[in-house]
Amino acid sequence: MSRRRRRDAAHETIALGVASGEELFGGKLAWDHGGYSHRDAHTQLSLAATFRRLPYLVATSARLAWGADRPALLAVAAASIGRGVTSAFSLLATNRVLVELFAAGPTPGKVRAALPALIALALSGILAALLGAASTVAAGRLEPKVERAAEVALMSKVSRVEQAKLEDGDFKRLLQSARWGTDASRRMISYTIGIVTAAISLAAAGTVLTVLHPVLLPLLVLITVPQAWGAVRDARRRYASVQNWIDHGRQQREVEQHLGSLSSGPEIRVHGAGRYLLHHYRRMAAASEAEETRLVRAEAGTDLVASSLAGLATGLTYVVLGWLVWTGRTDLAASGTAVLAVRSGTYALGQLVLQIQYTYKQSLFLEDFNRACAIADEHAIPTGGRPIERFPDEIRLEKVSYTYPDRDRPAVDAVSLTIRRGEIIALVGENGSGKTTLAKLVAGLYRPHSGRILWDGTDDTELDRDQLFDRVALISQSFVEWPFTAAANVRIGRAEPEDEAPDARTKAALPRPRTGLAAEDDQAGHGADPELEAAARYAEADQVVDELPRGWDTLLDRSYVGGVALSGGQWQKILLGRGVYRDADLLIADEPTSALDARAEITAFEKIRALADRGHTIVLITHRLASTRMADRIYVLDHGALVEQGTHAELLDGGGQYAVLFRMQKDQYTGVGKTVPGAGGALHPEHANGSAAHSGEELPA
Ligand SMILES: Nc1ncnc2c1ncn2[C@@H]1O[C@H](COP(=O)(O)OP(=O)(O)OP(=O)(O)O)[C@@H](O)[C@H]1O
Ligand SMILES: [Mg+2]
Known part of the structure; x- marks a missing residue:
């Protein structure tokens, strides 16, 4: 295939893959560069700038390593420096050997004279090997620690970032890239070791060459420049590609996961969604492959040019060396050492360039990591603030x-609006x-963009957020089905890590009254965890747990051996149990019964009412107006x-939107009236037919 046709075919493959991504995910995500500041770093940084950044890169990984394991870092540093020094020493010893061997006189005498230098050479070889092994061991200890430290740092910051920031598209993209940064932090260690070792070897070779003849040093540099140019060019190209394709890759993985996932299984089979997804998956994968091929081709081209230029420079060096010997400017022993020094110098330089290239590539991700950490810090949920002595009488x-x-x-x-203590x-x-x-605003999860939320007159922004959260239980509409055991799924509502001593935390210093469910429940005492049992019994989750093969210890995730899948309603009972177990003053229940059967739903609302009678404040979101x-x-x-407010009876009397909605639900059961709207707007009172708005007044309150 001609080059042009090959390029056209690749373009077509990429276009099809991108079109698939657009069809499934909408928008040209693959070319959305996101919004973070260093996104043009790869295009701005020249070769010189890359080298200028070198100290910063080395310092970054040294700082990470210093925090992770100081003795290991010192061992690695000592071994790297030691290896560089031995390589310089062995070059000098080689020169000594050559000088002795090329000297005038009988051969046995020359060999004898060279013997001490030869022994030194052998010893430095052994020492280099030992130092290499020591460096490998220390680095092996250091690397996983650095990666774990970076991961923990990122996750702990991200778990504290404001929810609104977490939902911000740019930050989400940055996080994606920052996750690669934790891996980069580990890789940077070995690359940095490589850089230090190669730099010292290079310095050694350079010094030896300068001593032999000053003209040899610029030649060594000449050999390296093309290699460095090629390496940086490759690194920049690859980074640009990763940034451009990051969304495409994410979409591709998404489709791949759904193809094999349990939850998508039924639709994949019954609706034939599998064929559809596979079709798009193939096209997206082909586009990714085409991009990879393009990169590899481009890299091969760059490497070819770089190696050819380096080869020419090496040839020139040998010509110059020959000329120096020919014209008597250096002796044969010195030129022999020079050949070795050039070889070891170019090898060190090659290594240096390679390691810098790797480091540079990783450093861009590490930069994203640093940025994500900084942004997460900037938008972290504030700690401290006015302590909450007691739950307010009104919010x-x-x-x-x-x-x-x-x-x-x-x-x-x-x-x-106003929420009073003990009210529903x-x-x-x-x-x-x-x-x-x-x-979510009431729960303190989002901050209002305007207006205020006052807890007994105090703006909630002044309150200690952790203590505020501690007062709230959120039974969320999009709740989490944790892939953990049934017990962990309930306990996570009020989980306290064991290593955090309760009295070390401010909120524990302000104990809040518990519902005392366990004390009242005469069966609760028999279980291993009376509070857990009581909360579950209260939420009727105990019936779900009783039917599980391993009871509370059953894993609620079918993708593991021995794991069990729960029905939607069963999950909702576990979730209610989680909310009750959390035992907070303010219970926010967002459609808590949407999947429950009629009997369970009635019971659930009775229990929620009873929680209010015990002094809990309830915010209930539901479409079941019978329960409101x-x-x-x-x-x-x-x-x-906010368009209407009042009690159930007042709102029905008002004949507004609530009355219309209530009437419609009632008619669905009784089969009378024709209030179910046609298109859209009939939910608005002015659109509803007169009888509906009117008959609202006749409904039982
Ligand atoms: N995370 C989000 N990012 C952007 N927009 C959102 C987000 N969550 C909700 N919205 C939008 O905000 C509006 C209000 O959504 P909200 O979820 O509060 O409605 P709701 O009354 O709870 O609806 P439902 O009865 O369907 O649960 C909607 O237009 C929705 O599309
Ligand atoms: Mg909702």
């Missing part, structure tokens, strides 16, 4: 608004009306704004 929202970063319209729009507040409204967002009757106050949201 008041004043004109609270929140807009998601990538949206124009606010998801919550100037909402003012219900949030209702159509899909997308802002209920979940409002709940028990709420002390109902707030109706529409497009983020």
Whole structure:
């Protein structure tokens, strides 16, 4: 195939792969460069700039290693320097041997004279080998520690970052790249060792050459420049490619995971989604391969040019060396040493360039790692603040608004409402009306962009966030099905790491009353963990657990041997158990019963009501309006704004949106009335037919 046709074919493959990505994920993600500042680093950094950055790169890995394992770092440093010095020493010893051998006189005498230098040469060889082994052992100890330290640093920062930042697209992309940075931190260690060792060997060779004849040193540099140029060019090209294709790769992996995942299994089979996904997967994989091929070809081209130039420079060096001997400027022994020095120098230089190339490539990811850590620190949930002595009598929202970063319209729009201690507040409204967002604002997860949330008059931004979170249990609409045991799935609601002594933490210094479920539950005492048993019994999760093959110890993930899959409703009972076990003053339950059967749902709402009677404050989000009757106050949201509020009876009397929605649900069961709307807007009171709005008044409150 001609070069042009090959290029056209590659372009077509890439275009098809990108089109597949667009069809499945929308948008030209593969060429979205994201928004982080050093994204042009690879195009800005010249060869000279790369070398200038070298001290910084070496310092970065030294700093990481210093934090991870100081003795190992010192051992590695000593061994690397030792190896460089032995290589210089062996060159000098070689020169000595050659000088003795090329001297005038009988051969046995010359060999005898050269013997001490020969022994020194052998000893330095042994020493170099020992130092190499020591360096390998120390580096082997150091590398995993550095990687783990970097991973833990990143994860601990990311787990503390504000939720809103975590959802920010740019930060998500940066995190993706930063995860490679933790791996880079490990690799940087061996590359840095390589750089230090090669630099010392190079310095040794350079010094020896300068001593032999000054003209040889620039020649050594001449051999290296093309190699360095090629290596940096390759590194920059590869980094640019990784950045451009990072989303494509992520999409490809996503499709791949779904093809084999348990949850996608039924649709893949019954709907034939597998064929569709495979088709796109093939095209996306082909595009990735085409890009890899393009890179390898480009690298081969660059390497060819670099090696040819280096070869020419080496040839020139030997010509100069020959001329120096011919014209009597150096003797034969010196030129023999020079040949060795040039060889060991070019080898060291080659190694140096290679290691710098690797380090440079890794350093870009490490930079992303550093940046992600810095941004995570900058947007970390603040620690400290005013302690919360007791749960407030009222939480008041004043004109609270929140807009998601990538949206124009606010998801919550100037909402003012009051939540009183021990009350049940219900949030209702159509899909997308802002209920979940409002709940997350109340939980302290998002910060209002305007307006205030006051806990007994104190702005919640002034409060200790950790203590605030400690008062809240969030039964989330998109809850986590932890791939852990049933017990861990409930306990994670109030998990305290064992190495954190309770009294070392501020929030434990402010004990809050527990529901005392375990004390009241006369069966609870029989279990290994009375609180767990009591919470589960309260949420009816005990029935789910009783049916599990290993009870509480059953792993709730089918992808592991012995793991079990739960039904949606069963999961929801576990989740309710988690919320009850957390035992917080404020329980935010976002559609907690959407998957429960009728009986379980009725029981669940009764239990939630009973929690309120015990002094817990409840924010309940539900589409089941039959259950909002028990709420002390109902707030109706529409497009983020609060449009109605009152008790169930008041709202029905008002004949507004709530009355329409309630009427529609009622009619579904009784089969009377024709209030189910046709297109869209009938949920708005003004669109609803008169009888619905009117008959709302006749409904039982
Ligand atoms: N993480 C997010 N990023 C961007 N927009 C979001 C995010 N979560 C929700 N939204 C948008 O904010 C608006 C309100 O969403 P929210 O989840 O609060 O609605 P909801 O009332 O809970 O709906 P539902 O009844 O379907 O649960 C919607 O338009 C939604 O698309
Ligand atoms: Mg919601």
